[in-house]
Amino acid sequence: MRAVFFKGKDHPLVVQNIKKFRPVKDQVLVRLKYAALNHLDIWVWREKDGLPPEGNILGSDGSGVIEEVGEDVDPLFIGMEVIINPSLEWGANPIVQGNSFKILGYPDNGTFSDYIVISKKYIFERPEHLTMAESAAVPLAALTAYRALFSKARLRSKEKVLITGIGGGAALWLLQFAVAYQGRVYVTSSSEEKLAKAKGLGALGGFNYKDPEWAEKALKESGGGFDIIIDGAGGDQFSKYITLALPGGRIVNYGRTGGNISEIATRQLYWKQISIHGTTMGTRDEFLSMLDFLESRGMKPIIDKTFSLEQAEEAMRYMEEGHQFGKILLKIEK
Known part of the structure; x- marks a missing residue:
């Protein structure tokens, strides 16, 4: 599988072939179709350092199809078209995130890859009125x-x-x-x-x-x-x-x-x-309410431009220049 690795502050992004992930326990393996960029990716790329030698896979937003499940997940999930909630480990207080809160893509491996493994509690069925590309443009923003x-x-x-x-x-x-x-x-x-x-x-x-x-x-x-x-x-x-x-x-x-x-x-x-x-991100309940708001009104994201996975760094520089009007996508499936 291909993955876009971030290996240190201002280092070039590297597309590498690595061993395909395997889901365990409550995880699902999602074959990603599209990912979307956020300013968070720029912030991590330009400011973060001290990573492990293998680096980190960027990306918070993604859509795809569940291909495999861990032992604690119903096999009926296989084949489901999904989007991912990147707001991880929010905590019990809806007013503010807890100490364990993090956003998918750093330090956890994110969506700029062919596959991602993630707990089933962060995956949601793709809204019927949205395409795979449109779905990837929804979650974080x-x-x-x-x-x-x-x-x-x-x-x-x-x-x-x-x-x-x-x-x-x-x-x-x-x-x-x-x-x-x-x-x-x-x-x-x-x-x-x-x-x-x-x-x-x-x-x-x-x-x-x-x-x-x-x-x-x-x-x-x-x-x-x-x-x-x-x-x-x-x-x-x-x-x-x-x-x-x-x-x-x-x-x-x-x-x-x-x-x-x-x-x-x-x-x-x-x-x-x-x-x-x-404010930062949101709770699971807010994510569900947001999806309901979109679906009940048939709302769609504004998409500016789509790049290939291999063009991830070009896409990041395009975002950094600030010319976009809408979401910038990476098309992952060839």
């Missing part, structure tokens, strides 16, 4: 978006929502979820093309955050601010969200592509009684 929007921000119909950095997987799921729930959605991007595409998906307006006056324009166009702001970047822009939030507003952050948050307007924070939430 859609789960992150679902928890951020519904569990943390607690979106209500007709509320005004600002989603930053439109074009990435989680941001696009946030846009689609919020529009489906009758939110009034606005977005930011540094690309006019992406802003136009977002409007085609239901955004009421878009703002180019490279414009020094974008926040003032957003205040005016939105009629005074936003009930909810969901951000995947942090960085220097974050301070503007306190001003943009309406009294009682909720700000949710799920990433740091823009770096650490530099400052907060403290008086506005407490006087407007703004809530700031951090």
Whole structure:
């Protein structure tokens, strides 16, 4: 079987042939058809070191067919078309993950390979309305978006929502979820093309955050601010969200592509009684609720581009350049 190995910070990714995995106990062996990239893969590739000599197989998202099962798994699982929940060992508290929590792909071997072995509790039947490729584009980004929007921000119909950095997987799921729930959605991007595409998906307006006056324009166009702001970047822009939030507003952050948050307007924070939430991934119940939300509304992911497994490093560099509008896939089955 082929697998894409990460062997150290900034090292080239290596496609190797290794012995096929075998499932034990409650595990299943999934022959993967597609995998999807996430910014988590970039973060691991650029920042992690101290790996074992054999390296680590990247990848959190995948879809495929169960080919073999361990001794504690019903043989009827064989042949099932599945997607994988990459949120592993969440723990007992739905409010926050426990000490054993990890995300598939690091340090556990992930989905950039022909096969993966994983506990049966993390596999779910492929949604009928989605293809194999579309299914691979769902798990990590859609789960992150679902928890951020519904569990943390607690979106209500007709509320005004600002989603930053439109074009990435989680941001696009946030846009689609919020529009489906009758939110009034606005977005930011540094690309006019992406802003136009977002409007085609239901955004009421878009703002180019490279414009020094974008926040003032957003205040005016939105009629005074936003009930909810969901951000995947942090960085220097974050301070503007306190001003943009309406009294009682909720700000949710799920990433740091823009770096650490530099400052907060403290008086506005407490006087407007703004809530700031951090979020990562989600629980099994949220994963199930997310799948139900997709299936009940027939929702599909936005897919930008598909590469072969052997092009994994090219795909990673493409994501790093930030030109994508939608999920980037690896087609694994030849």
